[in-house]
Amino acid sequence: MQIAVIGHTGMGGKALTDLFITRGHQVTGISRSAKPDADRKGLTNVAADVFDTDRMTEVLGGHDAVVSMYSGGHEVDLEVYYRQAEGTRRLIKAFRQAQGRYLLYVGGAASLYVKPDVQMFDDERFPSWYFGIMPAEHLHWLAEITGIGFFHDAAKRKENGTIAPGHTDLELEEFVSGWGRVPLLEGCRMALDLFEGRTDFAWSFLSPPWLYRPGPGTGHYRTGVDYMIFDEGIPSGIALPDLALAVADEVERQEFSHRHWTVAGPLDAKG
Template structure:
């Protein structure tokens, strides 16, 4: 039975994913504590308490988490190709785990990245020989443009234009894009999230679940539906699946209430397969 009227802490609530999760939680009547280093920029809402905090300050985070029923982390170390992102993701995760355990919070849902998902037994996405060129190459124009926005890399916009004007045929490789991303085997956020999973795996001393969004997760209208998977990347028509932001938030809040994936590494996919065209 779904739990109602809970007190939920959302770490990283000032970001895109965090805002969507907070909105869903408030709509369902939960009391939310939003925790971010820039919480002062988040508008006040009924049912939401904004806490400005650097999550690397573990003892302070522990104090804030006291008395919560669930903690949801949508924290991101950043999208820049910079080692500081890797450091923040790993150290931030370590700090959050310790704070959750010390505060004796009953359940911790951590949102990581797609890199830890398996594409076949024993092979994670980040180790797939097709990464990075094929994985970026199959992305549709809308997703490429969104990547351009969050990374600041203009070549994503150019690649989106070539797909839309027919310069690159559907399913064909884009030599220019491949050249631009050929060295992207070092992606600090993806690598940091993959290592983060290892900080959870095989630990049964506290209740957690680790959500890896699909490769093509981006803003969009949502459908109100999603498909669940465990450990393995979900493919649609031979390409990595995707999901719109509202549907990812829906899955997170459903798990917050239902708590059916404890000690699982899980993923989700949008019901509509419109991500590869």
């Protein structure tokens, strides 16, 4: 297959691109920082910005599938919300103008339902409890991508046994309790609204689980539709390689067309 991956230089995009190439697909990697001199067997690098609709229309044409790993950023800044929501709108426009065949969009966990009519972001336990129950490895990663050192401190409390596994950290809950705005999560939730109910093009919207993070893969995953997957009352997680595996499988099989779905690691996997 000829597959375009938007955001192929990021963490998730790179893992997915490598997997596609391993499976024998030809990948067009699209990002603002793409460098043509980094081309290799199976990969053609193309520099383009999702906000440049004409350029994106040009580069998306002729592919069997397009995967968006686009992210507006991890800063707690309303500009991130704008970049995610408006960037998605322009991406959809470019895809349609290019007469794209299948668009798989990777969004965020905020749009997953925890009970009927209640998305995670509207859960009364958000944000405090959702951050409080994060395992140490996820907290360390969160500290790295946000630059907030407090998350490293919280991770150490879980690693040294101050907070028992699976229990919430009340100090961490207090730290995030005032986070009434999480721009990336809200932007991804708005992005889903731009897809749902549409049948004028083929799309699939994947919301990774709340505890998606780097780490070794298992080669297995579970899927669900619309609702967050919980394990013993705790939001599920998945390691980066297993998420990439789920995305690659969906691109090849296209079983979740016009659906909002999610994934989780196997039950015996940590997190």
